[in-house]
Amino acid sequence: MKVLVTGATGFVGNNVTRALLAQGCDVRVLVRSPKDKSLAGLEVTPITGDLRDASILLDACDDVDRVIHVAAKVHIGWSQLAEHREINVEGTRNVATAAREHDARMVYVSSVDALGIGAADRPADEESPRTGKTPCSYVISKTEAEVVLRELINDGLQAMIVNPGFMLGPWDWKPSSGRMLLEVASRHTPLAPTGGMTLCHIADVTRGILAAMEKGVVGRNYILGGHTITYFDAWCLFAEISGGKPPKKLMGPWIQAIAGGVGDLLAKITRRESDINSAAIKMSSLFHYYSSARAEAELDYTISPLRSSVADAWSWFTENGYTK
Numbered sequence: 001m002k003v004l005v006t007g008a009t010g011f012v013g014n015n016v017t018r019a020l021l022a023q024g025c026d027v028r029v030l031v032r033s034p035k036d037k038s039l040a041g042l043e044v045t046p047i048t049g050d051l052r053d054a055s056i057l058l059d060a061c062d063d064v065d066r067v068i069h070v071a072a073k074v075h076i077g078w079s080q081l082a083e084h085r086e087i088n089v090e091g092t093r094n095v096a097t098a099a100r101e102h103d104a105r106m107v108y109v110s111s112v113d114a115l116g117i118g119a120a121d122r123p124a125d126e127e128s129p130r131t132g133k134t135p136c137s138y139v140i141s142k143t144e145a146e147v148v149l150r151e152l153i154n155d156g157l158q159a160m161i162v163n164p165g166f167m168l169g170p171w172d173w174k175p176s177s178g179r180m181l182l183e184v185a186s187r188h189t190p191l192a193p194t195g196g197m198t199l200c201h202i203a204d205v206t207r208g209i210l211a212a213m214e215k216g217v218v219g220r221n222y223i224l225g226g227h228t229i230t231y232f233d234a235w236c237l238f239a240e241i242s243g244g245k246p247p248k249k250l251m252g253p254w255i256q257a258i259a260g261g262v263g264d265l266l267a268k269i270t271r272r273e274s275d276i277n278s279a280a281i282k283m284s285s286l287f288h289y290y291s292s293a294r295a296e297a298e299l300d301y302t303i304s305p306l307r308s309s310v311a312d313a314w315s316w317f318t319e320n321g322y323t324k
Contacts, residue, residue, distance in 0.1 A: 001025050001026065001065045001066060002025070002026045002027075002028070002063060002064045002065050002066070003020050003025050003026070003027050003028070003064060003065065003066040003067070003068060004027075004028045004029075004030065004060055004061055004064045004066070004067045004068070004104075005017050005020070005027060005028070005029050005030070005068045005070065006029075006030045006051065006067075006068070006069045006070055006071035006095060007030075007069075007070030007071030007072065007109075008027075008029035008030070008031060008038075008039065008044070008070070009029075009031055009032075009033075009036040009038045009039060009173065009174075010038075010070060010071065010173075010174065010176065011167065011171065011172045011173070011174075011176045011177070011178070011202065012070050012109055012164065012167065012202065012205065012206070012209075013029075013068075013070035013071065014038050014039075014171045014173065015169070015170070015171050015202050015203070015205075015206045016068055016070065016206055016209055016210070017029060017039075017042060017044060018042065018171065019206050019207070019210060020210070021042060021043065021044070023210075026045075027042075027043075027044045027045070028044065028045045028046075028047055028060060028064065029044045029045070029046055029047065030047050030049055030051070030056075030057070030060055030071070031046050031047070031048060031049075032048065032049075032050065033048070034046035034048055037173065038171070038173040047059075047060045050091075051071055051087055051090075051091025051092075051094060051095065052086055052087065052090060052091055052094070053094070054094040054097065054098070057094045057095055057097075057098040058097075058098045058101060058102075060098065061095075061098040061099055061101070061102040061104055062102060063102070064102065064104050065104060065105070066104060066105050066106070066107075066213050067095065067098075067099040067104045067105070067106040067107070068106070068107045068109070068209060068213065069092060069095045069096070069099075069106060069107070069108050069109060070109045071087075071091065072087065072088050072091075072109075072142070073087040073088055073138075073141070074138055074176070075137065075138060075273070075275075076136055076138055076275070076277075076279060076280045076283055077136055077137060077138075077267075077273040077275075077277045077279050077280060078136060078137065078264070078267075078273065078277065078278075078279050079137065079267065079273040080137050080273070081137040081140065081141070084137040084138060084140070084141035085140075085141050085144065087141075088138075088141035088142055088144075088145050089141050089144045089145045089148055092108065092145040092148055092149060093148045093152070096108070096148070096149055096152045096157055096159060097152065099157060099158075099159070100152055100155070100156055100157040100158075103158075104158075105158045105159070105213065106157065106158065106159040106160075107159070107160050107161075107162060107209055107212050107213045107216070108145075108146075108149055108159055108160070108161045108162070109162055109164065109209060110142055110145065110146055110161050110162065110163050110221075111138075111142050111163055111164065112163045112164065112165050112198065112223060112225070112288060112290050113133060113138060113139050113142055113283075113288075114130075114139070114142040114143045114145070114146050114163060115128065115130060115133075115163055115221075115223070115290070116128040116129045116130045116131050116132055116133070117131070117132030117133055117286050117287070117288070118198075118228075118287055118288060118289030118290055118291075119287055119289060120196065120228075120287050120289065122289075123198070123225075123228060123289040123290050123291040124289065124290050124291070125223065125290065125291045125293065125294065126163075126220070126221040126222070126223055126294055130143070132286065133283075133286070134279055134282040134283045134286070136279035136280075136283065139283075146161060146221075149161065150219070153218065153219050158218050159218065159219070160212045160213075160216035160217065160218060160219070160220055160221075160222065161220070161221045161222070162205075162208060162209055162212050162216075162221075162222045162223075162224050162295075163221055163222065163223045163224065163290075164200065164205045164208075164224045164225070165197065165198035165199065165200045165223070165224065165225040165226055165288070165290055166197040166198060166199050166200065166226075166288070167200055167201070167202045167205055168181060168199065168200075168201065168202065168309050168310055168312070168313035169201050169202030169203055169309065169312050169313050169316070170202070170312060170313065170315075170316035171202070171316070172202075172313065172316070172317070175317075175322065178313050178317065180238070181238050181242065181310065181313055181314060181317070182317060182322060182323070184235050184238040184239055184242065184244050185238065185239070185242035185243065185244040185314075185323060186244065186323075186324060187244075188244070188245040189235070189247060190247055190248040190249070191247060191248070191249060191250065191251040191252075191255060192230075192231050192232040192235045192247035192249070192250055192251060193231040193232075193250075193251055193281075193284035193285060194231070194250050194251060194256075194284070194285045195230070195231055195283075195284050195285045195286045195287050195288065196228060196229055196230040196231055196234075196287045196288065196289060197228075197229060197231065197234060197288050197289075198225040198226055198227065198228050198229075198288055198289055198290045199226050199227050199228075199229055199234060199306065199309060199310075200224065200225055200226030200227070200303065200304075200309065201226065201303075201304040201308070201309035201312065202313075203304065203312075204224065204226065204301065204302060204303055204304050205224045207301070207302070208222065208224040208295055208299055208301045209224070211295075211299040211300060211301065212295075212299055215298065215299055216298070216299065217298065220294075220298075221294075222294055222295040222298070222299060222301075223290045223291065223292050223294065223295060224292060224295055224301060225290045225291065225292040225295075225303075226292070226303050226304070226306070226309065227303070227306040227309075228287075228289040228290075229306070230287075231284060232247055232249075232250055235247050237306070237307070237310055238310060241307070241310050241311050241314050242314050242323070256281050256285065259276060259281055260276075260277060260278030260279075260280075260281040260282070261278065262276075263276040263277035263278065263280075263281075264277055264278050
């Protein structure tokens with residue numbers, strides 16, 4: 001089977017690419033640089049290009065059976081909305097249009113951030129009202145990308161959407177979600193965010209994506225989640241496994257307001273928004289709690305133990321020189 005993977009040099013895409021190769025698939029990858037270290041030793045066919053180039057994507061999808069679209073721009077903040085839309089919305093349109101033209105079955109890797117917000121006592125699912133998320137550039141673009149995809153599904157595209165939670169595990173070359181683990185390990189942050197996450201192992205998510213590719217129902221969303229846990233408890237676990245210092249208490253509303261305000265002010269002065277801004281602070285105060293019941297029932301999705309999900313990520317970072 002021939003498969004095109006976008007975002008193969010990123011965390012999710014690299015894991016998916018390795019899993020496909022292990023199954024004996026013929027894998028093409030759309031990359032900006034075929035010499036990226038994450039592809040070293042992998043027998044893939046690199047296609048150098050950009051999601052914004054529709055013609056390259058049409059060529060890339062020629063004669064493929066499946067398309068797994070992972071590539072995206074991720075920045076939690078108020079800025080860069082135009083670029084988020086160019087890559088996450090129009091890029092998804094280009095990939096999906098090419099897949100439809102070549103009659104290839106497609107999995108779009110979205111995010112739980114495109115869904116409604118959950119609660120500590122009531123995790124959201126695929127049918128929950130899509131309300132409550134902070135309307136930052138990333139959330140807006142991932143939400144709009146799903147709208148575009150559904151329009152193309154109505155026009156004949158065979159596609160499913162998966163919505164992963166907060167992922168940890170190996171092959172996180174340019175630390176994405178794993179950066180939180182590394183930061184807790186390397187520096188003491190006494191105040192933890194007030195919200196929570198759905199933490200999952202990248203291996204589970206990878207298997208879920210491949211299962212959706214074969215067994216998923218066209219047009220359906222599948223949450224690929226894991227364990228619901230507060231950021232405070234997650235940071236304590238991160239510290240325990242990595243040898244770092246755990247947080248002391250939760251970040252109060254005044255600290256949140258000051259940190260977010262200072263971050264926004266610096267962004268205006270420097271014209272460059274850092275990861276600390278009021279949008280990111282607001283997102284970290286929400287309970288991103290989700291149920292994977294549909295994926296468990298329809299895709300045989302399984303959830304690894306919480307501790308091993310963190311420990312496996314830490315082991316990979318340690319073995320590959322990311323830790324002190």
